[in-house]
Amino acid sequence: MGVTGSVLELCNLTRRVGDGTPARAIIDNFSYSFGSARLYSIIGPSGAGKSSLLRLLNRLDECTDGSVKFKGRDTREFAPCELRQRVGYLFQTPHLFDRTVRDNIVYAQPHLSESKISCLIQQVQLPSGIVDAPVDNLSVGERQRVALARLLATQPEVALLDEPTAALDPANTEAIERLISSVVTDHGVTVVMVSHSRQQVVRLGGEAILMVDGKLIEHGDAVQLVKNPGTPQGRRYMNGEPQ
Amino acid sequence: MTTPGITQVLLAGIMVVIAIAVARYWRLPVIKDMAFGSVRGFVQLVAVGYAVRFIFDIESPWLIMLALGIMMTVGAHAAAGRVKNVKGSFGISLAAILTGSLITLATMLVFKIISFDARYIIPLAGMIIGNSMNASALVIDRLASDLRGNRLAIETALALGKSWREASQQFHRDAARTGMVAMLNFLKTVGIVALPGAMTGMILAGADPVEAVLLQVIVVYMLLSATTITSVVAVELTIRRFFTRYHQLRTNL
Numbered sequence: 001m002g003v004t005g006s007v008l009e010l011c012n013l014t015r016r017v018g019d020g021t022p023a024r025a026i027i028d029n030f031s032y033s034f035g036s037a038r039l040y041s042i043i044g045p046s047g048a049g050k051s052s053l054l055r056l057l058n059r060l061d062e063c064t065d066g067s068v069k070f071k072g073r074d075t076r077e078f079a080p081c082e083l084r085q086r087v088g089y090l091f092q093t094p095h096l097f098d099r100t101v102r103d104n105i106v107y108a109q110p111h112l113s114e115s116k117i118s119c120l121i122q123q124v125q126l127p128s129g130i131v132d133a134p135v136d137n138l139s140v141g142e143r144q145r146v147a148l149a150r151l152l153a154t155q156p157e158v159a160l161l162d163e164p165t166a167a168l169d170p171a172n173t174e175a176i177e178r179l180i181s182s183v184v185t186d187h188g189v190t191v192v193m194v195s196h197s198r199q200q201v202v203r204l205g206g207e208a209i210l211m212v213d214g215k216l217i218e219h220g221d222a223v224q225l226v227k228n229p230g231t232p233q234g235r236r237y238m239n240g241e242p243q
Numbered sequence: 244m245t246t247p248g249i250t251q252v253l254l255a256g257i258m259v260v261i262a263i264a265v266a267r268y269w270r271l272p273v274i275k276d277m278a279f280g281s282v283r284g285f286v287q288l289v290a291v292g293y294a295v296r297f298i299f300d301i302e303s304p305w306l307i308m309l310a311l312g313i314m315m316t317v318g319a320h321a322a323a324g325r326v327k328n329v330k331g332s333f334g335i336s337l338a339a340i341l342t343g344s345l346i347t348l349a350t351m352l353v354f355k356i357i358s359f360d361a362r363y364i365i366p367l368a369g370m371i372i373g374n375s376m377n378a379s380a381l382v383i384d385r386l387a388s389d390l391r392g393n394r395l396a397i398e399t400a401l402a403l404g405k406s407w408r409e410a411s412q413q414f415h416r417d418a419a420r421t422g423m424v425a426m427l428n429f430l431k432t433v434g435i436v437a438l439p440g441a442m443t444g445m446i447l448a449g450a451d452p453v454e455a456v457l458l459q460v461i462v463v464y465m466l467l468s469a470t471t472i473t474s475v476v477a478v479e480l481t482i483r484r485f486f487t488r489y490h491q492l493r494t495n496l
């Protein structure tokens with residue numbers, strides 16, 4: 001085992017894209033350790049590499065340098081399919097397969113019981129009658145929640161959530177935030193969430209990580225980092241100024 | 244009808260002149276292509292006629308193999324030319340056409356449906372390769388554009404722990420079907436709307452229509468086999484270029 005309590009350990013993680021010199025580093029020498037059953041918010045300007053970072057953690061993309069360890073083992077030692085079931089990922093713009101809500105929820109878990117399905121539907125605050133509705137009739141916010149239920153159905157140990165409330169209204173946002181908190185505290189899941197809302201980061205608490213241009217700029221207690229950033233880039237970001 | 248000679252061919256050129264006149268009147272931007280294409284088609288066909296006659300005269304199995312090799316290479320090249328933005332499409336097409344054609348021809352030889360005789364092999368291989376070439380080009384093109392256009396759907400499945408094969412299953416099936424659809428449609432109308440080429444040719448050459456039909460049935464079955472195998476091989480080879488061995492969809496293709 002690696003560091004006690006560390007679930008994901010990023011060591012000099014780097015991803016360069018584009019051929020030709022110089023290849024651009026969209027994730028640049030990123031080192032960080034995510035602890036077990038905790039909540040992390042990743043913040044940073046658009047194009048900072050937040051989504052790209054998440055994609056490296058479940059190996060949807062390959063890093064060009066450095067490593068990610070999951071529970072002390074290099075993620076490259078896991079079968080990718082197994083890793084991705086244990087380190088789940090919710091896309092920034094989720095895709096639902098072209099069938100019913102139920103089909104989506106059982107997509108990766110074909111033997112899910114009826115009671116578990118209802119429970120998931122309830123957890124993400126969808127009306128129970130929706131389960132047999134075809135997904136193309138759903139609103140953007142409902143789609144987001146179906147995708148979240150589908151992810152929770154796989155019972156991941158880590159959930160990577162890319163702006164899960166971006167398309168939701170305040171009431172639904174609050175409900176999903178409560179769900180995220182309960183997933184962390186009651187189910188012991190480590191949540192790594194990208195957020196573009198400073199207020200949300202403060203509401204959720206936990207740790208915050210600020211990244212700019214693929215680099216880790218600063219990290220620490222979420223409330224502290226938002227209210228009182230310790231770096232010039234942090235102050236600029238929190239004041240809404242360009243980097 | 245007399246067997247056509249050079250006089251009849253030149254007279255048939257009148258039809259090209261009519262077509263060009265029509266195109267010109269309607270200002271269709273195809274006049275150059277028509278004129279050039281007619282001459283080019285004439286030269287190619289005459290050249291092939293002499294080449295095939297030469298192969299028939301020599302009766303060497305090596306020469307037949309060489310001819311098949313050239314036909315397949317040219318077919319693969321033409322198929323690759325019709326596919327945009329897929330690296331290695333020539334290699335994929337060549338392998339797909341080769342597999343589809345050889346398995347089909349070998350089956351016909353093993354079961355003595357035809358004998359190893361240039362008179363059978365060359366024209367049948369021509370039909371097989373022509374159809375396989377179309378199938379291969381359609382399959383590669385369709386699959387590549389589906390995989391590029393459905394990146395989010397595929398990565399969603401991958402992110403939920405599905406393998407690359409499961410994540411892209413729907414797209415291989417669609418692509419393989421695309422390669423076979425021309426053949427399947429042909430089967431629906433054959434004999435009713437379309438009188439197929441081999442049969443028409445034999446009838447024009449004076450053969451008994453029933454004999455001609457029997458040959459045509461063999462040709463249809465043969466093409467069904469060849470296009471199916473070609474399509475599946477083209478799918479299998481194309482799909483692998485789009486995924487890494489770690490079940491990641493390549494984005495830099």
Ligand SMILES: Nc1ncnc2c1ncn2[C@@H]1O[C@H](COP(=O)(O)OP(=O)(O)OP(=O)(O)O)[C@@H](O)[C@H]1O
Nearest residue numbers: 017018026045046047048049050051052053092494
């Ligand atoms: N495969 C790729 N090839 C080239 N550039 C890429 C690739 N993937 C991401 N990028 C670039 O990397 C940068 C970071 O992208 P990313 O999507 O991670 O940003 P982000 O922080 O999630 O932004 P947003 O808040 O807008 O979602 C962007 O400039 C993007 O264009």
Ligand SMILES: [Mg+2]
Nearest residue numbers: 050051052092
């Ligand atoms: Mg993003």
